[in-house]
Amino acid sequence: MTVFTSAYFTMTEQEAIEYAKTRLNYFAPDAELDCREIGDGNLNYVFRLTDHKHKKSLIIKQAGPVARISDEFKLSPDRNRIEYEILDLQNKLASGFVPQVFNYDPVMNCTAMEDLSDYTIMRTALMQHEKFPLFADHISTFLVNTLLLTSDVVMGHKEKKELVKKFINPELCEISEDLVFTEPFYDCVRNEVFEGTREFAKKEIWEDPKLQLETAKLKFEFMTNSQSLLHGDLHTGSIFVKEDSTKIIDPEFAFYGPAGYDVGNVIANLIFAYVNAKYTITEDEARTDQLGYLENTIEDIIDLFQTKFLQAWDEKATEQTASYEGFKEYYLDTILRDTAAVTGLELCRRIIGLASVKDVTSIEDKTRRAAAEMICLAAGKLFIMDRKSFKTGADFVRTLKDCEKRF
Incomplete structure (x- = not known):
């Protein structure tokens, strides 16, 4: 035995x-x-x-x-x-x-x-161009409950600091610090870059010192802002779905960090599903339908998150200064800023970093794959550089659509 x-x-x-x-x-x-x-x-x-x-x-x-x-x-x-x-x-x-x-x-x-074998991994389902009309409602509730309720806004400060200590996660945080914030933004030997995209990445990403400066700022915010207890790796491969239910798995990257990190990861991975649908669905009506569903889902997640966040704040906040006029709007605005930035970081790192996504790598036509990747990189750069300007779900979708027109 x-x-x-x-x-x-x-x-x-x-x-x-x-x-x-x-x-x-x-x-x-x-x-x-x-x-x-x-x-x-x-x-x-x-x-x-x-x-x-x-x-x-x-x-x-x-x-x-x-x-x-x-x-x-x-x-x-x-x-x-x-x-x-x-x-x-x-x-x-x-x-x-x-x-x-x-x-x-x-x-x-x-x-x-629990075994979730009666569910489907969301990335797989979206690559099969399925739709989940309740997902935006489910994921926005999950995000508000896990992010706001573990913050200093709601928790006692000593209790929260004990959780920060309990869930310090240096090895996996180091992976994120390297693979998300650092290596994709220079020509690192560990990067895996599709040949059709390399020249664009070189010009638009690696040779842009202003972009590198912004990623440095974001990296240090990630390392020092213990705002909320994050999932830490909330992509569509960490989500199980079926028509009426959503389950979040694999929180081993969890630690205390900027709340927008989780929200931005979800949005970026829906954008990967978007470019997959754009370049793999051959029938016009079906393609338009799936793209419309993904656009609406992105918008709804951002907008529902804001509505639910402010409502939960009013119901759950315990910190005295959190009740000052204008503070909750300021606080939420910083999360939206970080959401945009992380959307951009995730778009870039999955295209030109070490860990790619099947949504993109499975596009067989090389020209179409290159176009999909350049849309992601162009949008990613804008999400990072203009992160303070994203206030609504429509703002996120508009940037995606503007970049789509370029390629």
């Missing part, structure tokens, strides 16, 4: 079955289990265990000491503890929007959680 209590090792599928039987009180003693390792991300191993006899299933997510994407990234397995505790907290703040967690094991660095 394998010993799971003495030291960490990366489990095989068979060992995950043995682990579930001996360490988790989840399946029946007579369960007929099989297991598949289904992780397709950059960092972790994800085992799906199914009991065919009792029609019951479970996910075990295990964090290793290095990233799957590259051995260059040495990571603390403590990120698994962070993920477990964040999901537990988010279930209290935004009930129904994250999977339930059942167990955390600090020796094997793994978390047992």
Whole structure:
């Protein structure tokens, strides 16, 4: 029998079955289990265990000491503890929007959680040009509840500072600092740049000192502004969807940072879905319909976020100075500014950085892919440089459409 209590090792599928039987009180003693390792991300191993006899299933997510994407990234397995505790907290703040967690094991660095196999990863669904009319409402509620309710506006300041300490996440923050804020903005050897886009990236991104200055400002704000407890990696690959439900997964990058970071990541990844639809849907009416849905979703997320944020502020704020006239509008304005900036950073880093997105890389026609990438880079630059001018969802969509016309 394998010993799971003495030291960490990366489990095989068979060992995950043995682990579930001996360490988790989840399946029946007579369960007929099989297991598949289904992780397709950059960092972790994800085992799906199914009991065919009792029609019951479970996910075990295990964090290793290095990233799957590259051995260059040495990571603390403590990120698994962070993920477990964040999901537990988010279930209290935004009930129904994250999977339930059942167990955390600090020796094997793994978390047992709800299986969401009846959901679809949102990136995959959007690449199949599906629509989710409730998503904007769901994600805006999740964002308001997790960002505002973990800030100094609502929490007691000492309690909040304890959470800042608890969720300090230096290894994964360093990945973000490098891959989001630094490497995409110079010709870094780790960048993976499509040849059809390289010259545009060189001229518009790497050789623009004004843009580099703004990214430096944003990097230091990211490192020093402990505003809200972030998910930290809220892209469409970290969202499970079905028609009437949304679940947010993978908060292992969580830490205290600028609230707009999460909102901007969502918007940028909808823009990737937008350029995918533009360049892969061949039938005019279907393409127009999908693009319209994505435009409306982007607008609705920004506008619903603002409405719900201000309402929650009025209902939940405890900090005395938060009631001063004009302060909540000022505070929200800074989040919108950061949302625009992070939208731009994410657009740029996914196009010319190390970690790309399938929405774009799956565009087979090289000319179309180059056009899609240049739209993202051009829009990304404007979101960063003009970040103070974005006040409504329509402002975000207008910039996207203006850049679309250029290519």
